[in-house]
Amino acid sequence: MYSIGQVSARSGVNIETIRYYERKGILPAPARTQSGRRQYDRDDLSRLRFVRKCRDLGFSMSDAKALLGLAISGGMNCGEAKPIAQAHLDAVVKKMAELARLREALRSLVDACREPSSECPMLGLIFEVSDIPA
Amino acid sequence: MYSIGQVSARSGVNIETIRYYERKGILPAPARTQSGRRQYDRDDLSRLRFVRKCRDLGFSMSDAKALLGLAISGGMNCGEAKPIAQAHLDAVVKKMAELARLREALRSLVDACREPSSECPMLGLIFEVSDIPA
């Protein structure tokens, strides 16, 4: 039996965040002591760590909730879990492509500022691109 | 002279977003007609497009505000603009590295689900990693 402070320390998840997960229904509400304090058991801790791991992997909270549900409900069926992970993987790959474009655009802007000029070419470029066509 | 709808169409920025930028002080408040409607001139439109371009480049709103300020205030000095862009570029590169790690982790999880199994290995892996050490 752990207090919220203890599961926080053991999971690396902020106390406020744990309560937040509970409020949002990501985690089931744990038992309470007579005075109303949350009391977590080993399974509660495992679930919290699972959610934390999902978040570390970049899954949304609703994905984390769904995956935890699948993991808990005996099933553990790839049929449902894999597409969630695959979709997230696809999103990550897509995001990386976007960032790569951004990086190149930023590089060319920063490179434009090689020699010190009173009229910053970078700012000029941003203005140019946004010049009035019509 | 453009209405807010016209600058929205010409800049590709949502009407509500334009008003939001004004509220947040990113853009200066434009003139108004007698009846209180916003009236934008060419410069207003240029500024809006500049901000939009900054946002497209992934700059934060406060960066966009700062860059616009530098671009407007005659100065256009690289000395102030370049570090902002460089810092953002660094952040983008860092973010890409994070995403690359994520992508590999997700790939190995998804790959674990090659052969159909009733006990999804992916979910097992997430649980494993979050197993109770102490």
Add this chain to the structure above:
DNA sequence: TGTGCAACCTGTAGCGGCTACAGGATCAAG
């Protein structure tokens, strides 16, 4: 047994960057 402080509780508000209303005023065309 008192006392002091750490840890807990609930509820609410804030962050960034929008988006989406509600409920009203105004404009321009038919």
Add this chain to the structure above:
DNA sequence: CTTGATCCTGTAGCCGCTACAGGTTGCACA
């Protein structure tokens, strides 16, 4: 003169937390 598009303000919601305020417990030590 009516209709419908466009505009106005103000407020609330989204995500995933984080940070309070203001109150109750639990526990160690004198």
